Amino acid sequence: MKNSASNSSITQASSAQQVLKEQSAPLLPALTAALVALDYTEVCHQRISQQRSTKTTVYQGLTRTQHPKFGSVIIKWELSGSGGTENFSGLNHEKNILTDLEKSQKTNNNPMTIAPPLLAYETLRVSVLNLNQHLTILGMPYYSQGSVAHYLQQPVTDKQKYQLIVQAADLIANLHHSGWLHNDIKPSNILLDSFLSNNADNGITMPKLLLTDFALAQHFDNAVVINAAGTPAYLAPERWQGQGATQQSDIYAFGIMIYEMLTGKRPFKIAAGSSDSLREWAIEHCQKPIPKLPIEYQHYQATIDKTLAKRVEKRYKSMEEVLMDLERL
Numbered sequence: 001m002k003n004s005a006s007n008s009s010i011t012q013a014s015s016a017q018q019v020l021k022e023q024s025a026p027l028l029p030a031l032t033a034a035l036v037a038l039d040y041t042e043v044c045h046q047r048i049s050q051q052r053s054t055k056t057t058v059y060q061g062l063t064r065t066q067h068p069k070f071g072s073v074i075i076k077w078e079l080s081g082s083g084g085t086e087n088f089s090g091l092n093h094e095k096n097i098l099t100d101l102e103k104s105q106k107t108n109n110n111p112m113t114i115a116p117p118l119l120a121y122e123t124l125r126v127s128v129l130n131l132n133q134h135l136t137i138l139g140m141p142y143y144s145q146g147s148v149a150h151y152l153q154q155p156v157t158d159k160q161k162y163q164l165i166v167q168a169a170d171l172i173a174n175l176h177h178s179g180w181l182h183n184d185i186k187p188s189n190i191l192l193d194s195f196l197s198n199n200a201d202n203g204i205t206m207p208k209l210l211l212t213d214f215a216l217a218q219h220f221d222n223a224v225v226i227n228a229a230g231t232p233a234y235l236a237p238e239r240w241q242g243q244g245a246t247q248q249s250d251i252y253a254f255g256i257m258i259y260e261m262l263t264g265k266r267p268f269k270i271a272a273g274s275s276d277s278l279r280e281w282a283i284e285h286c287q288k289p290i291p292k293l294p295i296e297y298q299h300y301q302a303t304i305d306k307t308l309a310k311r312v313e314k315r316y317k318s319m320e321e322v323l324m325d326l327e328r329l
Contacts, residue, residue, distance in 0.1 A: 030128045040065040056081035070119045072142035080134050091138045095121045097214040104178040116140040145192035173319035181245050183216040185253035232281035240282040248312045255307025267291035
């Protein structure tokens with residue numbers, strides 16, 4: 001029965017994606033033409049999604065391309081009805097965060113880069129099926145090495161896992177120092193920028209990391225309550241209970257990521273094709289006990305216990321505390 005439900009879910013998802021591709025097909029030539037007019041070449045549309053509201057339908061996507069000035073570029077874009085404005089676009093929010101992080105790095109003389117540089121941000125009108133549409137594009141470098149999630153699919157030593165975990169913790173700590181909560185920490189949202197030789201570790205080569213996807217990020221001074229906003233597999237118990245985002249909710253997501261990076265699987269999971277997946281995820285995070293690591297990773301257990309504590313007051317107060325414990329390992 002479980003296999004039938006799973007197969008049914010996959011079939012439904014594939015069918016929905018096919019319908020979306022058919023609906024969005026007329027948009028892509030116009031989008032391609034708009035990018036070509038801005039000197040982009042080798043345009044390859046990689047992902048598209050759709051959001052509906054009572055007033056308009058918004059299409060969003062990722063497109064890989066080339067530019068004579070920027071080289072390989074990944075473009076996040078949004079296409080909405082003629083009633084849209086620049087401030088309507090969620091990409092405007094990401095643009096402001098990337099700009100603020102870059103400014104913060106220069107102001108504080110911080111040698112650590114937190115996020116990819118913003119290469120381009122454009123707002124323009126395009127005509128699709130004789131209708132005026134509002135197109136917003138945000139361009140960043142394309143990182144051919146992919147994300148930590150992709151990197152961990154290859155054989156990785158325990159020492160490399162440890163160094164990845166420490167680097168990721170340092171990255172999130174720097175984000176918090178800059179005054180921002182990410183609200184969607186997970187391996188697929190941490191990019192591999194380049195590879196650096198670690199002379200202190202027998203010349204082992206380790207990737208330099210960058211955080212990406214700031215769609216849900218909030219400034220410390222403006223962390224309002226967004227119920228169950230984020231990826232359910234990484235969402236802290238208090239978020240399911242309607243509380244606002246904090247450093248501790250980012251720390252909880254990082255704890256899930258530590259477990260996943262060490263063992264290759266997430267500590268909590270629900271059945272595929274669940275009819276009430278959000279409720280089941282809430283039960284997993286709020287009621288299930290903190291998972292135990294395999295014997296070979298027992299020295300991380302105390303860190304897992306404090307990152308995944310159900311009650312906020314029993315969790316680490318800051319990423320600096322997490323880093324201190326990791327360095328003691």
